[in-house]
Amino acid sequence: MATEALRVAMAAKGETAESLAQKVHVDPKTAGRWVASGRIPHARTRAAVAAVLGKEAAELWPEPYRRRDRPWFRPWPELEQAAISIRSYQSLLVPGLLQTEAYARAVLGTGGLVPPAEVEEIVAGRLGRQAVLSTEAPPQLVAVIDEVVLRRVAGDRAVMAGQLAHLATLVELEHVQVRVIPAETPWHTGLAGPFVLAPRRDGIGVSRQPAPRRHRERPGRHC
Secondary structure, eight states: OHHHHHHHHHHHHTOOHHHHHHHHTOOHHHHHHHHHTOOBOOHHHHHHHHHHHTSOHHHHSOGGGOOOSOTTTTHHHHHHHHBSEEEEEESSSOOGGGOOHHHHHHHHHGGGOSOHHHHHHHHHHHHHHGGGGGBSSOOEEEEEEEHHHHHSOSSOHHHHHHHHHHHHHHTTSTTEEEEEEOTTSOOOGGGGOOEEEEEBTTSOEEEEOSOOGGGOOSTTTTO
16 A cells, blocks of 8 residues: 555654655645545655655555556646646546546446456546545646536446536535536537646646547547
C-alpha cells in the first residue's frame, strides 16, 4: 500500500509528519493525512517529499504514475496532473474522472468489442486517474454533460443509480461542478463531439478531443 511505503521511508530517514511537513513547507496536519488516510499530495509536493526521503515519487505514491492506457492516450493523465482546471464537455458519457467502476466497466464491456482483460486494464487506469481529484491541490473540474447522458442506461438501472449517487456526492466537493444541458435545448455545436480544456499551472493550455481517425475506437474507451 502507498501509505505503508511512505511510513517505511519516513522511518528509515527518521522523519515524523511534523518534521517532513516543515521540510516540504506544508501544514503538519496535511502531512499527517498522507500517512493516516492515504491522501495523495500534489505533484510538486510529491517530488519534494521524495527528495527528502531519498525515494522516487512513484515508489511512495505509485497510483498516479501507472500507465494502463493506449500509447496515444498516455500523455493525457500527466497533463491532468499538471492542470489547474479541467473543463470537460461530454454529449454521450459521464466524464471518465467522474465515472464509477461499474459504469466504466459497463460502457467498455458493451458490444464485446474490447477483450475482457483489456476492459479491466482500462477501467483500472481510469480509476487511477481519478486520484487527481483527491490531491492536496486538486484542479477545478467543471463537467458539462447533456441530460441524455444521465437518462441513457449503461449496464442496468443499478449501475446508473450508483453513478448518479456518485455524481451527487462529488458535486459536494468545492472543486467539482457538474452542469447539465436540458434535453429540450436545440442542437448546438457541442453535439459535434466531446472536448476537454486543461490549462496548466505554468500558464500553458492544453486540450483533448477524440483520437485521430486512425486511432478512434468505440466511444468512451479512454474518456
